[in-house]
Amino acid sequence: MKISKALACAAILASGAGLPAHAQSLDELAAAAAKEGMLSTIALPHSWCGYGDVIAAFKAKYPQITVNELNPDAGSADELEAVRANKDNTGPQAPDVLDIGFAFGPQAKDxxxxxxxxxxxxxxxxxxxxxxxxxxxxxxxxxLSFVVNTDLVENVPQDWSDLLKPEYANAVALAGDPRASNQAILAVMAAGLAQGGEAGEASGQKGLEFFKALNDAGNFVPVIGKAGTIAQGATPIVIAWDYNGLAWRDTLAGNPPLEIVVPKSGVVAGVYVQAISAYAPQPNAAKLWMEYLYSDEGQLGWLAGYCHPIRFNDLAARGVIPQALLDALPPAEAYEKAVFPTLDQQAGNKAAVTGGWDAVVGANVQ
Incomplete structure (x- = not known):
């Protein structure tokens, strides 16, 4: 899908509007970033949210900057640990920028x-x-949705309760370790909401009970699910973000065929956040990366990867979203029941899940 190359924010950047008083114009920022010569990212799989094409477009726009991609499969907690571990390191193992779950943003700031x-x-x-x-x-x-290998799963599950059925023995996996991955932590919340738990600590507890039942039934597979494990048959059903499932479907191109199902209940919408490391070895490249991601071009790049960019409403109001990108998204009604948990609700859920997974579920996901 072709992404518009119009960078509508360039004039705003040139004027300095919306930037801190100390900030450079876009040209000055690009020149300073070029002198640094590198940007170190972390936890950005190319199939996640269209990041492969987003990174390629950034490199094409700023060829003087090498993008150093650290640990693409890291979880949000791993990203924060990478910053902590490299406070005094200005080398290539120190990340400049972070893409982390909503609840991890305030934690990182604090x-x-x-x-x-x-x-x-x-x-x-x-x-x-x-x-x-x-x-x-x-x-x-x-x-969060169910990504299902329909070569191996005859009856595609439509809701969380379906996953407990005997026909899904050794079939269901999470797309991350629920002790560290925001995606997996919120998947436990979604299961808890479907069991009647209120968003927060209660959803975490209910979600843990659900996954204990899933594990006790022999249906849970303690493997981090991704496109490769689905294709190999190791994880026929993976609970993952809709945009990951849609990207995997495109990557596998029918071999095997995948179906992406938004469950009938317990629909959780997850917002991720960007941040610049306080210890970024390349702070100007980090700022330039942020300017690119939040430009119209960068936002449309994420949309091409099936993610709803945070500036979606602004882009839609100005009529700059190509119809082809809108047509590629799941139908709007799939999102009607979605719950956007608050920071406090996510924090309560996260504490319950990360603190209780080992004791309640006892499955070592890796």
Missing amino acids: EGLTQAYKVATWDTIPAEAKDSDGHWYGDYYGV
């Missing part, structure tokens, strides 16, 4: 792991999805 920076399009990012000081800001969102 620990002093991030630095403030407001992109030029700051005012078009919803207030509830950003730190007022600019330490973190929402980038995109999706909903």
Whole structure:
């Protein structure tokens, strides 16, 4: 799918509007970043949210900057640990930028792991999805779904309760370790909501009970699910973000065929956030990366990867979204029951899940 190359924010950047007082114009920022010569990212699989094409477009736009991609399969907790572990390291193992789950943004700020920076399009990012000081800001969102290998699964599950059926023995996996991965932590929340738990600590507890039952039934597979494990048959059903499932479906191109199902209940929408490491060895390249991601071009790049970019409403209002990108998304009604948990609800759920997984479920996901 061709992404528009129009960079509508360039004029705003050139004027300095929306940027902190100390910030450079876009040209000055690009020149400073070029002198640094490198950007170190972390936890950005190319199939996730269209990141492969987004990174390629950034490199084409700024060829003087080498993109150093660290640990693409890391979880949000791993990203924060990478910052902690490299506080005094200016080498290539120190990440400049982070893409982490919503609940991890405030944690990173509180620990002093991030630095403030407001992109030029700051005012078009919803207030509830950003730190007022600019330490973190929402980038995109999706909903948790079932990604099903229909070569191996005859009856495709439609809701969480279906996953407990005997026909799904050794079939169901999470797309991350629920002790560290935001995607997996929120999957436990979604299961808990489907069992009647309120969003927060209660959903975490109910979700743990569900996964204990799933594990006791012999249906849970303690393997981190991804396109390869689905194709190999090791994890015929993976609970993952809708955009990951849709990207895997495209990558596998029918071998095997995949069906992506948004469950009838327990639909959780997850917002991820961007941040710049407080110890970024290449701070100007990090800022330039943020400016690119939050430009129209960068936002449409995520949309091409099936993610709803955080500036979606602004893009839609200005009529800059190609119809082909809108047509490629799941139908709007799939999102009607989606719950957008608050930071407090996510924090309560996260504490329950990460603290109780080993004791309640006892499955070592890896």
